[in-house]
Amino acid sequence: MAKKKSSGGGLMSSAGLMRYYDADESAVRFDPKTIIIIGVIFGILAIMLGFTHGTWP
16 A cells, blocks of 8 residues: 655645744734724714715715
8 A cells, every 4th residue: 555645734734824923023013002093083084074075964
């Protein structure tokens, strides 16, 4: 009978998946509070622009 080749990576390497903790080293990181504040500012800005241009119902 033929021998099975043992692979060190297992299913992850055969499926082409990557480990996110290895690739996350060069990512830009933001505090979640910063993202929420930016979203609120953009929302207020959109509402204000709607009022000034007459598109708000």
